[in-house]
Amino acid sequence: MTGRKKTQVDYVESSDSEDQPPSGNEIDINTDDVDMERRARFILDCDPKVARERDVDDSTIRFKYLLGLTDIFRHFIDINMSKDAKFKKMVKSIDAKLNFKQPKKKSSRRKTEKEEDAELLEDEEHIGDAEQQRTVLTESPSYICEGQLREYQIQGLNWLISLYENRLSGILADEMGLGKTLQTISFLGYLRYIKKIDGPFIVIVPKSTLDNWRREFAKWTPEVDVVVLQGTKEERQEIIRSRLLTAKFDVLITSFEMVIREKSQLKKFRWQYIVVDEAHRIKNEDSSLSQIIRLFYSKNRLLITGTPLQNNLHELWALLNFLLPDVFGDSNVFDEWFDSQADKDKNQDQVVSQLHKVLSPFLLRRVKADVETSLLPKIETNVYIGMTEMQIEWYKKLLEKDIDAVNGVVGKREGKTRLLNIVMQLRKCCNHPYLFDGAEPGPPFTTDEHLIYNSGKMIILDKMLKKFKAAGSRVLIFSQMSRLLDILEDYCYFREYEYCRIDGSTSHEDRIEAIDDYNAPDSKKFIFLLTTRAGGLGINLTTADIVILYDSDWNPQADLQAMDRAHRIGQKKQVQVFRFVTENAIEEKVMDRAAQKLRLDQLVIQQGRQATGNIGNSADDLLGMIQHGAKAVFESNKSTMLHDDIDAILARGREKTASLNAKFNKLGLDDLQNFTSDASVYEWNGQNFAKREHEEAGLTWIHPTKRERKEQTYSIDNYYKDVLKAPAGQGKQGPATKIKQPKVYHPQDHQFFSPELIDLLEREQLAYKKEVGYVYSVDDFGDSEEEFSSEDEDMSREERLKIEQKKIKDAVPLTEEEHTRKEELVDESFHTWSRRDFTNYIHSCAKYGRHSYKQIAEALGKDVTEIERYTKKFWERYKEIEGYEKYIAQIEASEKKVAKLHIQQSLLASKIEALDDPLEDLKIQYPPNNSKRVYSKLEDRFIMFCVHKHGLLSERLGEKIKQDIAESDLFRFDWYINSRTPQEISRRVNTLMLALAKESDGASGSKRKTKQLNGASTRQSSVDPSTVEATPDPSFSESPNNKAKKRPNGEAEVETRTVKVEND
Missing domain, CATH: 1.10.10.60 (Homeodomain-like)
Structure with missing residues (x-):
């Protein structure tokens, strides 16, 4: 093309990015001031896959190093060779280069001087280059400004350099707070200043840490040209046009979200290094982020994570596969090999040794206790707290609300979903009853002592904060629930404590401002309120020395990250961590499950043991959590352990914490796989209910009291609107009769239920509710009078409740004839047709024509007769479907x-x-x-x-x-x-x-x-x-x-x- 003053970058033909420029895959750039030689080094001239296949020399160095360590890698490489002809050809060529001398037949005679000299000369020709490549730093490099690297950080830098020299990717998995960011920046500085490789490098980080990474680069290596890719679509396109495609940068910092949006532009670069912070985000090899980054070309990759393992060994394989796909290509091969080793080697030390041999070239993990002598160890204490009378009352209501699930007599398919919902509601109650709408007294709503005395955790927190304030400490408070932070904000206002706050809705700018305000010299901010997930990453808050975990995360690594906001390099005091646990309630079991996961991490990563399964939350596990302490709750109406002296409460907590840690430290891998906290979830209050028949359930059935509040925010398919109440004859001995609920249909307009059928189904449900004694609550009709009146201005919630309750009272069961008629009408309807089926039907009609029944049936996977019947009904009643005009227009236009x-x-x-x-x-x-x-x-x-x-x-x-x-x-x-x-x-x-x-x-x-x-x-x-x-x-x-x-x-x-x- 002549006469065009632009450069095209168009080898990648992709239009799958929402942020593609208007012309598809090319962006106009001004080449007047572009260093074309530098740009040629930065931009690929072919597909990334082709470019990777050209890196045979790098593969030779890498495989030579791995095969020199252990033959284990040969096992994986050989399996990959059998599946990929191109890979096999490349490995054979590498083997040919590595075979410097042919093996000699065994001889009894001694070598001559000439033979030995020839061998030594040949060895030197091939070993000399490797010797020259080895680099070991003994002191902090001169290009690092504003400080010096610590001894263990220099060792980490040397490890990263050795990875580069052996063409390996790696996982820097130091414990949080040991300066992984600084070690990474130092290594990229080594490539730039020592090896004269000025890019391009890409650092992919969580959005919340973008500014932190930019600041760290500016502090330690200010001469490195850093570009941050973020902002609106137009701002990003300008950065790509003026900085990236013109090669006017050394390091690009961007977020996971931006990588997904701008993948078509980012995969045009010849990345020297891809660095991924918080790399456990790509532990799922099937996720969009993981697959997209795998498409990028790179010489090497570095994963940074303080939590290399969160559930099982497969996740570790996913990270290794990302680093070295030509070796760790198949997870099944990886698992089978270690299984076979476990079967073959009865001595478990052999399995430990094998796993260490596989991990050692790629993984560097150190903990603070081993390397950072100047940082005092953190002291963790579980604070066991009782519940107030208000909490006990709400806890009872939540258990009564779904009595079937609590007693473990629900079906497997729906059981886990219902149990998860109960678990979440109980955890809210343990935190503060005001998290439920309608619990807080008012209006008028006031900010005074009732915020404190209605929650056991708030009572203890109030005592602790007074103690810490007097001692001159500063406090971080973490919770999973942002609405709890709202309550804590009111508390801080009431006690006149100055505070900062960060949660998931905090903007990037406000987040930075809050951190700077809290860390400022002579800052008067006493408390920092944070949500566990939003405040657990990329924040340095070493000016605080007290960490309070108001509630525990399901994932213990999230809690560890929260603790390490204060317990990290730069901390001058000893950090104390207090984890609030509601005693004899569900939170104790949640903490047990977290301890299991942490112990698994210790065994696999630090001892090399293999995990054979996941530690998840099965329905039985959830049921055990819910039932834990329930008996004590129903037998108690008074608050417990809330008015003791705070020092006595903390001392008791330290004692129980030590006992819990000792119990888990004794557990091996097999024990962890089978561990369920207290033997069996069915063992409750000293009795084992596992073998009791369902007909005996009436003996332990808890009769629900009248509900004060109907929680709908987390309801599943409005289940709680039809929840069972126990039969009237609750107190009598004998089997409890469980009334079977009629099948519930949810008619949709495209299913063409007849008005007669809808009436029969409604009457059937009313009769069922009458039989089980169902009673409506005013909260079934909206969270507030204002919300309800916006839908029906002529009736209050109480009036509507009376009308609906009267319908139940007057309900009459269907006759035999009506029941038969109902079944006939159900068969005539299309209740099995989902909305997806309907959408596919419209598309097929548009594609093949409305009368092409056979082709439509094949497209939908349905019977031709059913399609004919549906087509007839559709054209008779299509006007009943909302938005029918667009469907008809689509068919007719086609x-x-x-x-x-x-x-x-x-x-x-x-x-x-x-x-x-x-x-x-x-x-x-x-x-x-x-x-x-x-x-x-x-x-x-x-x-x-x-x-x-x-x-x-x-x-x-x-x-x-x-x-x-x-x-x-x-x-x-x-x-x-x-x-x-x-x-x-x-x-x-x-x-x-x-x-x-x-x-x-x-x-x-x-x-x-x-x-x-x-x-x-x-x-x-x-x-x-x-x-x-x-x-x-x-x-x-x-x-x-x-x-x-x-x-x-x-x-x-x-x-x-x-x-x-x-x-x-």
């Missing part, structure tokens, strides 16, 4: 387009069938001045003949024509036509058919047929693909290249070259 295609096909048939030899005699009337045509006349005639042969309405028409071309002797040596894709052939078909229509219009001298074909005036472009839309062939698509060009006189010129010819 049918019109199909009709146009039939007309075009008939025009082509009439022209071809009139000729004896269409490939020789078919004439195509090309527009005048059509100098850009690149298809030959023979190629166009052949394409037209194939269209006539297969039909314009044929599925995958472009693929069929391409197959015909490949099989024809006419084009055996025609590179151009053979290199066209099915999509490009389809676009050519569009162009030729429109030219045919134009020719037909000119011959008839009438514009009627043109309007019939195109639905537009004859002045419209004859090659605009929008005039031939919605063909059933998915390969037909619009192309930005397939546009008409207007001549000065207003006539349309056909641009017959519809594809962009690339330089080959």
